[in-house]
Amino acid sequence: MPVSAMTAAAVGVIVGFGGTVALVVQAGQNLGASPLQVVSMVTALCLGIGVPGLLLSWRLRIPVILAWSTPGAALLAASALGHDWSTAVGAFIIAGLLMVVVGLVPAIGRLAARIPSAIASAMLAGVLLPFVIKLFLVFQTDLALAAGLTAVFLIARRLAPTWALPLVLVSAFAALAFRGQLALPADGGLFGALSPAIPHFDLKAAVSLALPLFLVTLVSQNLPGLVVLRTAGYEPPPGPLLLSTGAATVLLAPFGVYGINMAAIVAAICTGPEAHPDKERRWVVGVIYGGLYLAAAAFAAPLAGLFIVMPTGALALITGLALIGPLTGALVGAVGEPQDREAAVLTFAATASGVALFGIGSAFWGLVIGFAALATLRWRRR
Template sequence: MKGIFSLSHVSAGFTAVLVGYTSSVVIIIQAATHSGASPIQIESWLLVLGVMMGLTSIGLSWFYKMPILTAWSTPGAAMLVVSAGEYQLSEAIGAFVVSGLMITVTGLIGPLSEALKRIPSSLGTAMLAAILLPFCLKGFEPLQTSPILFIIMFLTYLLAKHFVPRYAMLLLLSVALICAWFVTPHDAVEFQIAMAKPVWMPVTFDVSALLNLALPLYLITMISQNLPGVAMMKSYHYQTPVKSSLITTGVANMIFAPFGGFSANLAAISAAICMNDSVDADKNQRYKAVIWAGVFYLAAGLFATSVVALFIALPADITSMLASFALLGTLLMCLHSAFMTEEYREAALLTFLITLSGVSFLGISSTLLGLAIGLIYSRFTPRT
């Protein structure tokens, strides 16, 4: 246990969790709300997500002695905000179970993961960009309704991104809380430090929900989270145990789905915080930073009641801006990746436009329809 209480390990673990939560917890709450969850059920979502991410991060990192950080799927949550409202909560929960099952099966059957890798990243990121774009646009609407508030938040974001990019969302959240204090009636806010409790939610398997929620959630999680997570670890010279990681997170998804655990997968961006040289000069000791991140995940999950109360109390304009600005970097990455490769540029454009349109055909949502048409188009387009 030598060095387990190293300040660099503790601070890296805390920062990774803090960045993950401040950048996207509001999107998770929106996803749960659009899925039909009540405030108590939303608390259960955040509780089990914290427990899932904490246990899987600690377990995988301790067993393999590598910094294997897991996270929730922010793009997956964004997809749920768009699509989950068309289904009952129990049907969405059933989709979460099946998505976890598909991830588990992918880990068990090698050819499946290989087939997924052959999906052009340009099309996957085009689909993601179309999902994220409405969120990012909505964050600029307060310029008309609350111009002063927007200017304060936007300037904070720009300055923070320029001078302290790692802590941009933390500073933006701090300013958002200060602004909310002045624009929200204090007697309308009920905030207390309390531990969350898990809430069982019925599970229903609906064919349409499986097609339009489970399958897109699985694809988004694999393309935008697990594959980049593997690439991130490789960039720091770690050989990711892909099979074990997929099976572990997939099984965790299935077990915790009835309590709101919609996704647990390899982290990418936040994982880098626990892998660089500043964490530990010895790369074989950096896994301890992820173990601390797991501890902080567990703490955040246990006190999800307070987290939910805090974000529900925020005015709608503020939550829109927080979600928008948190996703701008991801949107930029997706757009760049989608149209970077010339041979897939037209197929990516079709995927992007069809997904963005919101159209459906024969019960197939625009998310899956856009990706399918993009794949077909790219398949029959001559390579230059």
């Protein structure tokens, strides 16, 4: 086995886990999860990535690289509707079941692939924008840390783009340790733990959380992830892959899993010739990647604990910098088709506004307004 296979898998895990675990912790806290439930959330997500990814890579003989849904975590962290943890878990199960249906029924999968990317990207951009704005609000309260981490991010993006977020993370921990602000929860323990919750199913949560969570995960993660595999020269079977990720979400949802999906950016690191020169043997990278996530699950308590007790400003900085890339991609996708730009802007503005009507959040209303505008504008052009 070439060293490059282990290196690519390790870099993928560091970038995927370290880059966005702060956002996952924020999502759990925003939904009312206790520190133990947040640890369970991170542990279960790592298991949901590691076990199916390892088995699928071995069974299909292609490098199946899974991840948690970063856009989904942003959606949950931005929710201002006051859902409790049990209700959120119920929404996770519904979102997972919707993905299972797409995996089981090819016609629905083909229909889902035709969802206008401009609307889905605009909704995602509206969800991500507030987190990036909060990054700059920290300049008012902690100028030194905000300016320092932003400088590290920009310089790293110029010199070593793949390592930008891990370097930001290391720099943040170093700065907080120097200030005496880095600690672990007193009762956090050393190993990961699973803490189940009884799901509560609520119609409003299904509409405002589950449906947008399903759509943003499908359009922004799963479909691009399949494209990455095809670009690398493979023919991934969409049905079994979507079915497997949806089933993993449903089974692990009581422990805090909100979305397991195909990776896109991280997959590009692990599926190219740089990862393994032999295309027919490159599936071992997926096996190693899955195994490393199982190791992360074993030590999820201290890994999550560092972010659970992190000062609010530092957490906002790390999260905002981590989402600059996804926000850029979403904005580009939103305005990529000239004929759909007006509808996309309406979707973006409605989602970013945070408006809530009838107890349903802005992500849903952004989609409603966007699809209505798109239908009207296309009808007018005809």
